[in-house]
Amino acid sequence: MDNIWGQARAELETLVGSNNYTRWLAPLELTGLKDGTAALSCPTHFLSDWVSRHYSRPILEVLNRNGTPVERLSFTVAAQPAGPAGPATAPAARAAAPRPALRGDDEMTAPLDARFTFDNFVVGKPNELAHAAARRVAEGGAVSFNPLFLYGGVGLGKTHLMHAIARDRQARDPQARILYLSAEQFMYRFVQALRERTVMDFKELFRTVDLLMVDDVQFIAGKDSTQEEFFHTFNALVDQGKQIVISADRAPGEIKDLEERIKSRLSCGLIVDLHPTDYELRLSILQSKTEQFRTIYPGLVLGTGVLEFLAHRITSNVRVLEGALQRLFAFASLMGRPIDLDMTQECLADILRASDRKVSVEEIQRKVAEHYNIRLSDLVGPKRVRTLARPRQIAMYLAKQMTSRSLPEIGRRFGGRDHTTILHGVKRIEELRSEDRSLAEDIDLLRRALEA
Numbered sequence: 001m002d003n004i005w006g007q008a009r010a011e012l013e014t015l016v017g018s019n020n021y022t023r024w025l026a027p028l029e030l031t032g033l034k035d036g037t038a039a040l041s042c043p044t045h046f047l048s049d050w051v052s053r054h055y056s057r058p059i060l061e062v063l064n065r066n067g068t069p070v071e072r073l074s075f076t077v078a079a080q081p082a083g084p085a086g087p088a089t090a091p092a093a094r095a096a097a098p099r100p101a102l103r104g105d106d107e108m109t110a111p112l113d114a115r116f117t118f119d120n121f122v123v124g125k126p127n128e129l130a131h132a133a134a135r136r137v138a139e140g141g142a143v144s145f146n147p148l149f150l151y152g153g154v155g156l157g158k159t160h161l162m163h164a165i166a167r168d169r170q171a172r173d174p175q176a177r178i179l180y181l182s183a184e185q186f187m188y189r190f191v192q193a194l195r196e197r198t199v200m201d202f203k204e205l206f207r208t209v210d211l212l213m214v215d216d217v218q219f220i221a222g223k224d225s226t227q228e229e230f231f232h233t234f235n236a237l238v239d240q241g242k243q244i245v246i247s248a249d250r251a252p253g254e255i256k257d258l259e260e261r262i263k264s265r266l267s268c269g270l271i272v273d274l275h276p277t278d279y280e281l282r283l284s285i286l287q288s289k290t291e292q293f294r295t296i297y298p299g300l301v302l303g304t305g306v307l308e309f310l311a312h313r314i315t316s317n318v319r320v321l322e323g324a325l326q327r328l329f330a331f332a333s334l335m336g337r338p339i340d341l342d343m344t345q346e347c348l349a350d351i352l353r354a355s356d357r358k359v360s361v362e363e364i365q366r367k368v369a370e371h372y373n374i375r376l377s378d379l380v381g382p383k384r385v386r387t388l389a390r391p392r393q394i395a396m397y398l399a400k401q402m403t404s405r406s407l408p409e410i411g412r413r414f415g416g417r418d419h420t421t422i423l424h425g426v427k428r429i430e431e432l433r434s435e436d437r438s439l440a441e442d443i444d445l446l447r448r449a450l451e452a
């Protein structure tokens with residue numbers, strides 16, 4: 001056990017960097033290995049929460065790579081005051097809510113993931129604006145837009161960009177007080193301050209930062225007193241000219257149960273969305289991750305066409321894409337085989353099947369008709385008025401993009417139109433997309449709704 005963990009520790013330190021290692025991983029001990037679960041003991045709940053949220057993956061990876069097959073981690077808090085049920089164990093996947101304390105600067109900001117840097121962020125059309133805005137904020141200087149509001153679906157890089165901002169800004173200005181946390185943690189801290197009657201400290205802490213970043217702000221929707229406090233914190237910082245960065249899974253106006261005054265405050269700065277990835281971006285991300293994995297798994301052979309295959313087939317989000325690649329490398333290294341298409345299909349069967357849930361042309365037509373408030377029969381029918389023709393072309397475009405149907409097959413589903421008509425429609429929308437921002441937004445919205 002000691003050997004296994006000793007070896008793993010050394011590699012983890014290289015993998016996550018020595019600061020992160022010392023702070024988060026050094027206190028852990030490996031206490032057991034059974035049925036694919038590695039048991040780790042941890043001095044505090046806080047630590048076990050963070051480790052299970054942020055470091056499960058590298059730990060699993062390193063253990064597996066060193067020939068200890070594990071699928072799960074479980075954490076035991078060793079220094080618990082002895083309760084009737086003994087030490088508490090929490091499975092890594094269902095990490096308990098963090099209970100960060102307001103005990104000074106060290107615990108002020110959530111730990112940053114060492115991998116989430118600007119250098120590791122691959123820029124493409126769907127995220128170039130968000131990336132540029134994030135860079136701008138990281139540079140510091142005069143606040144040009146406040147807040148920066150980043151939004152987009154899961155796994156598209158919001159958290160990555162926020163960590164990158166924090167890291168970069170801190171490197172430029174070591175004196176800057178930067179506070180990054182999720183809206184969930186904001187709430188826990190606030191509730192804790194209420195309970196412990198330390199609200200003044202709480203206010204003081206949040207009002208003296210230079211850069212505040214709150215991730216996944218949709219979480220506070222419907223939580224009235226937290227929203228209220230957030231609103232005041234927000235205003236106080238904006239008044240002092242301090243930069244704020246917010247992320248959410250949707251645009252401010254679309255977050256239900258968020259107070260109007262907060263929505264309008266959030267909309268005052270720059271709102272940028274991270275679009276769903278396109279094929280080119282997915283391929284670049286895969287190439288970049290492959291480079292990183294090569295340092296961990298030297299000597300692995302990657303067959304041609306594997307990355308292209310993955311970029312085509314796994315379209316859901318970057319996290320899934322990354323997970324797939326990681327599993328593939330780990331598998332190939334364990335089996336001592338080169339990575340080819342056969343192995344890819346075998347090893348990733350479940351992920352591939354899940355992303356195969358393709359939408360049908362009919363679903364697309366229904367959604368588009370609903371969105372533009374027209375009848376489905378008109379959408380596929382022969383009338384050529386513009387109010388019908390444009391949505392029809394959008395539906396054709398989405399059908400081509402989102403399904404694997406051929407042009408003639410799509411034509412048949414659009415009232416027996418010729419494949420050239422479909423091609424024309426698809427081309428037309430491609431042209432319009434780059435000129436007409438509101439049309440581009442409509443399309444993204446529809447696509448997201450269909451992918452959900």
Ligand code: ADP
Nearest residue numbers: 120121122154155156157158159160285318319
């Ligand atoms: P979100 O917060 O939007 O749900 P994350 O920032 O957590 O998404 O990203 C999910 C995973 O995908 C992370 O591991 C992140 O590093 C990776 N990722 C997302 N976008 C990119 C990108 N453009 N380049 C490199 N990695 C990315």
Ligand code: MG
Nearest residue numbers: 158159160215
């Ligand atoms: Mg996130």
